[in-house]
Amino acid sequence: MTQTFNFFEQAALPAPEITVAQAAEYVRATYGIEGEATELGSQQDANFLVSAADAQYVLKVSNAAFTREDLAAQDLAAAHVARHEADIQVPGAVPGPDGSTVQPIAFGGRPTYARLVTFVAGDVLSDSAYLAPEIVAALGDLAARTSRALAGLGGEVPARSLQWDLRNAAEVVTRLADFVTVPGGPDAARAAASTAAKALAPYAGNLPLQVIHGDLTDDNVIATVDADGRRRPVGVIDFGDLTESWSIAELAVTCTSLLYHSPDLSTMLPAIVAYDRIRPISDDELAALGPLVVLRAAALMVSGQQQTQVDRDNRYASENLAREWAIFEQATSVPLEVLTELIRASVRPRNEGRTIDGSALLWIGDEPVVPAQLDLSTTSVDLHDGGFLLDEAEEAVAKRDESAAVAVPFLQPRLTRTRLNSFEAPASVGLGVEVFAVQELELRAPWAGVIQRHDDAVALKGRDGVTLWLSGASVDAEGALETGDALGQLTPGAALRVQLTDLETRPPFFIQASLADAWAGSCPDPTGLIDAVATPPTVDHLLERRESAFAPVQEHYFREPPQIERGWRNHLFDTEGRSYLDMVNNVSILGHGHPRLAAAVEQQWRLLNTNSRFHYRAVVEFSERLSELLPEPLDAVFLVNSGTEADDLALRLAWANTGRRDVIAVREAYHGWSDATDAISTSVADNPNALHSRPSWVHTVAAPNAYRGQYRGPDAYRYAEDAVAYINKLSPPPAAFLSESFYGNAGGMALPDGYLQAVYAAVRRAGGLCIADEVQVGYGRLGNHFWGFEQQGVVPDIVTVAKAMGNGHPLGAVITTAAIAAGYRSQGYFFSSAGGSPVSCVAGTTVLDVLRDEQLQENARVVGDHLRMRLLELADRHPIIGAVHGMGLYVGVELVRDRITLEPAAAETAAICERMRELGVIMQPTSDRLCVLKIKPPLGVTITDADFFADALDRVLTEGW
Incomplete structure (x- = not known):
């Protein structure tokens, strides 16, 4: 043609x-x-x-x-x-x-x-x-x-x-x-x-x-x-x-x-x-x-x-x-x-990695040296307490070993190479073996070849087109060498990087994990030059194993979740050494891996752990500390394992004291998974049938949402009027009114001013008890208040708390009056196998100590105010942000498709959370509409962390998701 x-x-x-x-x-x-x-x-x-x-x-x-x-x-x-x-x-x-x-x-x-x-x-x-x-x-x-x-x-x-x-x-x-x-x-x-x-x-x-x-x-x-x-x-x-x-x-x-x-x-x-x-x-x-x-x-x-x-x-x-x-x-x-x-x-299936054998590279006298393995991975026991972030962390860990030398395995992702608050994954994988000398070592040629000198390394070009690259040692050999010829020395404290490649150019030593296998195709494993047995990394299909053994109804975050194996302060770390700013983990109120808490819990485990029917100091001291944090007459403490247990027990206390069964709950709220707490949980995000499967003893009032509910802005006071009217006509009258004291599950939203004052008064006139669910918001998260009910100017009859109490240790509490606590006797006695155990009590007391000593409530106020300012500025530039709710470090960013109709941007919110994870931020949706970013980080987050979060969100909303 x-x-x-x-x-x-x-x-x-x-x-x-x-x-x-x-x-x-x-x-x-x-x-x-x-x-x-x-x-x-x-x-x-x-x-x-x-x-x-x-x-x-x-x-x-x-x-x-x-x-x-x-x-x-x-x-x-x-x-x-x-x-x-x-x-x-x-x-x-x-x-x-x-x-x-x-x-x-x-x-x-x-x-x-x-x-x-x-x-x-x-x-x-x-x-x-x-x-x-x-x-x-x-x-x-x-x-x-x-x-x-x-x-x-x-x-x-x-x-x-x-x-x-x-x-x-x-x-x-x-x-x-x-x-x-x-x-x-x-x-x-x-x-x-x-x-x-x-x-x-x-x-x-x-x-x-x-x-x-x-x-x-x-x-x-x-x-x-x-x-x-x-x-x-x-x-x-x-x-x-x-x-x-x-x-x-x-x-x-x-x-x-x-x-x-x-x-x-x-x-x-x-x-x-x-x-x-x-x-x-x-x-x-x-x-x-x-x-x-x-x-x-x-x-x-x-x-x-x-x-x-x-x-x-x-x-x-x-x-x-x-x-x-x-x-x-x-x-x-x-x-x-x-x-x-x-x-x-x-x-195509990945090729198996190549290992090149040769004569031993490391010697002391006439004996070859096989280094001990140095673990710098995310799970290394030598990197506790944030040691991986210190300067020369790798050298410090290497010095602890008494072997002649230690070596970091080929392709091991190193936590020591992580970068906090970074949009990009770090170059954490070593494309070779790094040897740290504890004693002086001699280097000998593993094969015949010719030495070539470069600025900071030497190359020994050898058989089959493979080149050995060495950096960090004193190499004085020149020209052509035979197998076993002296190359140079490695002095104590020095680090030798050993690489092999069939490329014409020198490869980088550290690369991102996403490229590690691809680079390994051109850079064989050099372990055979220093150890007769190479242990190539294995592929562990952990997510498949989880879905096989762990009931899938227990969902995981993210479409392709990273494998998180370590936390430190306000960050989480995956097995590739990638750091993520944790902006959602309200359970870890002190941050992850707190050394003071770890030491206290370990010490108590070594002493005693049993149940609270035995007599010991820890349960007394912790109960006293809790009651001191609450206004009179709340001075009787029950200790349990979780928020579900706490809310369940609070309901039983109300039933026992009033002789009635009916309970009033607020719609769009979540309170737990037990039969009773699920009955009063009305969040359709947690249970799509929530509003249609309530038993007859559960009565609900409207969610007091001043942003998108029936009454908005200055009209929000009418939620209280409607709730009071409903309570007044309820027959039989309620045994209890249970609600979050700061509207958490809906997205970190304050209740309208005076709401709880009016509703509590109506409930008490009807002979019922008022229960404040502080499971999410309590313990200083609001910054201006230690308890959420303080923001409303009320004192509940019963307070439930969990999550933050143990910083991840299973611990919850119900605090009430002595009279209400005594009223439970009509039901028999109360006992929780692990609630109030010595270890749990020590964990709880230590959390309170750290909150006080590190002034974390004040930090929540200062950083929370700064974060809120940054988020409001983003709202001025990005129409998808409909509102910024919350106080302190309990914040919700509500995303909408239209600021007039308030159509929820649920699919966008999920996609934005996925993109935030790619940029190094852990974030998840909340509310019944799943269109609110729930921002509930450890209380130790810094201004730098808050800015990184805001910058990441700005980037996502600017570039797309």
Whole structure:
């Protein structure tokens, strides 16, 4: 077939010169459509959005280099996709007066052709700065289905030699590299393209050919906003690079465009996996995909640089320069071998790691040294009490060992490399073995080779193309060496990094965990040089085991939960060394891993742990401390294991003292899982049938929600009036009114002023008791108040508390009057097997001591005020934030789709929490509508932590989720 176009015969391809006025007039004269034209971007063509009274169109004025046949083929391809993949939206061609979809046009310069196509409604996907894994997968799915449809076109598309055909990419880079103005850019482009072309060569002849779109990028994919507020791919536009090429090139182009959306190369993997499900990728195509991504990135970058110089008025091309350079940098950020393995392993089982054997590297005299293993992982017992955050933490742990040397295993993620409050995962994985010398050691060559010296390391190039890299030792050997020859010495206290690689360049020593397996394909395990037995890391399918053995109704946070194995103060840490700011764990009120609490509990465990029917000091001291924190006459303490037990016992106290059964509860609240507490729990988020499955003795009053309830703003006082009226007419009268004293489950919302004063008075007039559920809000979380009921100016008859009491130790309490406590005698006696045990009491007393000594209630006030200020500022800029509720460190950010209708943004809230986790923040939704971010962190969070949280939320709401 004769070629209609050959890029290499063109000196340059400047875009046609046509104004918006000319475009509008052309559409009117040629198609009889009156409309306003707006310029759209294009690198080598001219595109205009034409808005008519009843529809929108796109006028596409082609570069003069392209023929009528080229353009007709684009319309043919779009129609073909529409027929075979009906749910992919594509532009439809509008015929001109002669019935043809390709019409001549002669504005500015040489005559060329134009087409009018229907506008595909939506936004281009590139308008989303962030693409969630599901969206990346959806883009891969779209690329595969487009490829499947176009495969049926056969020989109906003219042969063309395009600049964007990846079969030509290496030559494009060679020809255009000198246009690159970035320092070092021309050489970098040529080197990358040369390396990629060489890697591609063995597979190129085996790659299937077909017609491809050729530019299926985020710029040419139309997306519409889905229920979760994300732009989801629905259509494909701009078939201008249509040609026959390698089928796998379609996916390579798509993957390359994704590199701009994240600094993590693994971001593109969901697209590859999704594509493979529909268009299975052969082994040869998998091997070719990495080189093709690099070639596309290099060709894109040099082409953009050239276009801005031959077409200086092309704003579209100029604005894309930074983006294209960033894509090129990302594509070449790791050696091509690593990129290829990363891609391959996403759809094929991972290769087993290689171990290279050799003669012993470490010696003392005539004896080889086998180092003891040094554990720097997240679960290391040597890193308690935040020791992993100290300077020289690794050296300090190494010195504790009495062996001649200790070594950190190959690919072990190190907690010592974590970074607090960071949007990115740390480079925590050692791509080699690091040896810490306790005694002086001699280094000997493990094989014959030649020494090469570098700035801070030496390389011993040896057999089979494998190079040994050593840094940290004093190496005085030169030239060629034989096996066992002396290399140098390692002095006590020094650290030796040992790496192997078959790459031509030196690999980094520390890498992110997401890239560890890919790097390991080019960097064998060097354990065999210092230990006869290598213990490669094993894959533990822990989540599958959990779902098999742990009843799935006990749900976990997040779609793909990280494995959290350590906490310290206000942060949690996963097994890859990633830190997460914990903004939701109200149970750990002191923070995680508090050494004072750990020491006190350990000491008591060594002394005694039994039940409270024995006589011991701890239960007396803790009960006294609790009653001292409450106003008179609340001085009788029951100790239990949980909030559920506490609320359940409070109900039984009310029933025993009043001789009545009926209870009034507030809607949208949660109080526990026992039969009685579930009966008064009315949150449909916890139980979808909550409002329809209440027993007859449970009566509910409206949730006093001043933001979205029946009464809002200044009218919120009417909630109390309605509740009082309901109580007054209830027959039989209630035994108790039980409610949270600060509206927690609904999103950290204060009750209307005077609400509890009015309701408590009505309940007491009816002979009932007033129960304050302080399980979530008590213990200083409000900052201004130790107890939530203090904010309402009331004193309950019974107070229930749990969660924070033990900082994670199972501990709860019911505090009431002596008379009410004595009234329980009619039911027999009360006993809780573990409630009030010595260990529990010591835990509870220590928590109170730390709250006092570290002034955590005051910290909750100061940091909470600062956080609230930051969140209100975000609300001024992000319409999705409908309101900021709460006080102190009990805050709720309510997200809405519309500030007038207050439509809950539930799906968006869930997606935002997933994105926050990716950025290093633990956050979860709450309320019956699941549209409130529940912010209930440990009370030790700092101003720095609060700012990191606010910055992360700002980034998510700005970039997307």
